[in-house]
Amino acid sequence: MPAIEVENLSKTYRTYKKAPGILGAFKGLIHREYEEVHAASRVNFSVEEGELVGFLGPNGAGKTTTLKMLAGLLHPTGGRARVLGYVPWERHDEYRRQFSLLLGQKNQLWWDLPARESLDLNARIYGISAEQAGRTVDELTELLDVRDKLNVMVRELSLGERMKMELIAALLHRPKVLFLDEPTIGLDVSSQKKVREFLREYNRANRTTVLLTSHYMADIQELCERVVIIDHGTIFFDGRLEEIIDRFADFKLVTIDREEPENPIELDSLGEVVEQSPTRVRLKVKRDRVVPVCKELFDRMPVKDIDIEEVPIEDIIRELFDRKSVPERPRV
Ligand SMILES: Nc1ncnc2c1ncn2[C@@H]1O[C@H](COP(=O)(O)OP(=O)(O)O)[C@@H](O)[C@H]1O
Ligand SMILES: [Mg+2]
DSSP states (O other), rough: OOOOOEEEEEEEEEEEEEOOOHHHHHHHHHSSSSEEEEEEEEEEEEEETTTTEEEESSSSSSSHHHHHHTTTTOSSSSEEEEEBBBOOOGOOOOHTTTTTETTTTTTOOOOTTTHHHHHHHHHHTTTHHHHHHHHHHHHHHHHHHHHGGTTTTTTGGHHHHHHHHHHHHTTTTSEEEEEEEEETTTOOOOHHHHHHHHHHHHHHHHOOOEEEEEEEEHHHHHSSEEEEEEEETTEEEEEEEEHHHHHOOEEEEEEEEEEEEEOOOOOTTTTTTEEEEESSSEEEEEEEGGHHHHHHHHHHSSSEEEEEEEOOHHHHHHHHHHHHHOOOOOOO
16 A cells, blocks of 8 residues: 555635725625635655655745644545545544655744754654654664754754754654655755655665655755656646656757867757857757757767767756746636
């Protein structure tokens, strides 16, 4: 049985439109018009135990909404989901003890307590013995390099330190399933790296099932073999990260080192010129044009070396989101 099973999961938010001004407010009392936002619309995927899956999509795609439904914080308006066999929004106590949701944009620790006390409180809420909690805190603070910050008030921790403590709080009860919503957002590069390494090791050692959203492609590339991509509430890709290149990359990068320094020549007809110096030419070329373009370049200049690369996956995904985020209906 997969750890996470999602079938046609949908969430429609209704928000009331308010006409401007006092008259609008009165009208609103009499008959309310509302707008519907299809935040998640027939979402399907499943995740096996121990998998670490990246959940990607542009802003407003429906990632947080989906994670909140899987954590039982929101009721769906349609479809089904089971996590570890539980229906999340039925909020079984046994389910609560087996998963965690970390929202990177929200604090879950007590602001006015030292980190250690905040963690102790969390442990008590989950009914974890002081001894077990102590062991977990020792181990995880060591791994995340915040051992010496346990007595600092949460409000005085740096963002990176605080997020590490949030992560420890989320892991105190040793959940089997972990939903991480932007756990590295806004962190400095070294904290980001630390959290990333920690997650990789933790997932490996504990076989925790992880569903992770992040704006940072470095997180995704280093952690996830598989990604699920959502936009406008709908899944449009579910597969291996490298497959994105095969499916969506329209271009390759062709780099030519010239035999002799030369003056620039006209190359715009061959592709997008990324770089042209006396000794080097770099072009972004349509995939199906790579061979003829290389032939043409060989004809035009003495070539010392040639290199053909894939466009970085980060660029492909960015382009993909830009393309997909064009409003589907024209605005009036
Ligand atoms: N409480 C809410 N009420 C109305 N609309 C909402 C609410 N929460 C989210 N939305 C809308 O639902 C869509 C998906 O949001 P969200 O799940 O937060 O996306 P993501 O996490 O991918 O950025 C967006 O259009 C957002 O504006
Ligand atoms: Mg979000």
